[in-house]
Amino acid sequence: MNQSIETNVAWWARGLIFENCSCQAVCPGHVHFDQLCYNDRCIGYWAIRFDEGNFADTDIAGVNAIIAYDSPPHMIEGNWLEAIMIDEKTTGPQRAAVESILTGRAGGPWAILAGFVSEFLETRYVPILIEEGEKTKRVVIDGILDSTITELKGRDRSKPVTFNNMYNQIHPPEQALGTGTSHYDDGSIRFDNTGTHGLYSYFEWTVTPE
Structure with missing residues (x-):
């Protein structure tokens, strides 16, 4: 793993994040890691599309990444295994920046x-396709991952079913619920x-070192 980036770097990022895991309905661990x-x-995985952002002087807009994970059912116990994959179209500085963010070395939510992670697999650089439809989100890594998230249908079919005021480290308070196939x-x-x-x-993630 690239260890060349310092952790005392100011950075920020905005974009899309979506996820799917093996739990039915709402993952209890999403509500709180102490839930079984x-x-x-x-x-499961998290798919991330960086729409805007800078890591020091490195522009990370346009970078796609995924984190796959395997954890015990009581997630707060730790011992997670994680695999990070970053789009192969990225530059060397972009790769180093995004890896530093997603491994937590750069501070912030990650x-x-x-x-909770006991082992990070070696970061891989692969083609990552992320598609955003009106009611769906899809991520494809040929030969590795194919997943689609579909919004739940609410009473008002023009709006997604959402959590509001939900506390989560990587998501904002409002999150749209769906089901996933992966x-x-x-x-x-x-x-x-x-x-x-x-x-x-x-x-929207921001880190400003003191």
């Missing part, structure tokens, strides 16, 4: 999640989900 997930493992296999983490927990939001 439904299965023997909670296995630093809190990194405290196939993922990177050789170390594997899952096939159908109609399980899914949601998305539009994040």
Whole structure:
């Protein structure tokens, strides 16, 4: 893993984040890591599209990334396995910046999640396609991941079903609920989900070192 970036860097980012895991309906671990997930493992991913952002002087707009994870059902116990993949179209400085953010070395919300990770697999650089439809979000990494998140249908069909005032480290207070179908296999983490927990939001992360 690239360790060349210092952690005392000012950075910010805005964009789209969506997820799917093996839990039914709403993942209990999404509400709080102290809640017990439904299965023997909670296995899933986060897909991230950086629409705007800078890491020091490095522009990270346009970067796509995913984090796949495999955790015990009581997520607060830690011992997570994580795999980070970053779009191969990125430059060297962009790769180093995004890896530093997502491993938590640059502080911010991912630093809190990194405290639960016992092993990061080696970061991979692969083509990552993220598509945003009116009611769907999709991410594809050929030969590794194909996943679609579909919004739940609410009483007002023109609006997504949402959480409001939800506390979460990486998502803002408002999050749109959905269901997800995924196939993922990177050789170390594997899952096939159908109609399980899914949601998305539009994040804003900022770190300003003292």
